Amino acid sequence: MKTFKKIIEFLNRMKEIDLWGDKMEDLSYKEEEYIHRVSTQNPYGLIGLILGGIAFTFGPQYGFIPVITxxxxxxxxxxxxxxxxxxxWPFYLGILLSLIGFCMFIIGATHHLIL
Incomplete structure (x- = not known):
């Protein structure tokens, strides 16, 4: 359980990193205050939603993708x-899409994608 808590703490710290370093550049104090006050979107939820879509699309052929997602x-x-x-909700949809992809892998169903 300690390891799991440390992983969650690490992931929470990673959400605050500004990769390009210009997030607060040229903003007034009131604008910065407003940005810190307004609700944001969790980046891991968006990543999970995208991975869930990939798991739904390619999961019936490759069963490891939905499991990892x-x-x-x-x-x-x-x-x-x-x-x-x-x-x-992006977390919930990512979980749901990966479960659907995994269930399709188990029963052997496939998509008929137009490529």
Whole structure:
């Protein structure tokens, strides 16, 4: 359990990193204050939703993709903060899409994609 808590703490710290370093550049104090006050979207939820779509699309052929996506979505669901972030649904949809892809892999169903 300690390891799981450390992983969640690490993921929460990673959400705050500004990769390009210009997030707060040229903003007034009131604008910065407003940005910190407004609800945001959890980046792991968006990643989980995209991975869920990939798991739904390619999961019936490759069974490991939905499993990895399901694990990712469930672990990162614990990084959701109700006070700072506004929408847990990308996590739920990512879990649902990966479960559908995994169930399709188990029963042997496939998509008929137009490529």
């Amino acid at each position: 399901l694990i990712f979505c469930i672990v990162t669901l614990f990084t959701f903060d109700k006070e700072k972030e506004d929408n847990p």
